[in-house]
Amino acid sequence: xxxxxxxxxxxxxxxxxxxxxxxxxxxxxxxxxxxxxxxxxxxxxxxxxxxxxxxxxxxxxxxxx
Numbered sequence: 134x135x136x137x138x139x140x141x142x143x144x145x146x147x148x149x150x151x152x153x154x155x156x157x158x159x160x161x162x163x164x165x166x167x168x169x170x171x172x173x174x175x176x177x178x179x180x181x182x183x184x185x186x187x188x189x190x191x192x193x194x195x196x197x198x
Contacts (some may be wrong), residue, residue, distance in 0.1 A: 170177065
């Protein structure tokens with residue numbers, strides 16, 4: 134085997150290796166979720182507070198019956 138064919142084979146093996154792709158995909162998904170959460174944090178906090186307030190109201194009204 135010539136040196137060029139050995140290097141070519143090494144490049145092909147490196148290119149077809151997919152060991153770290155699962156981790157990379159998860160990190161990219163988490164990064165996108167964090168960016169979306171930061172971009173819409175005021176809206177998300179308002180929505181969550183409304184949910185908690187509505188839930189608290191329903192719980193206290195149901196207990197009074």
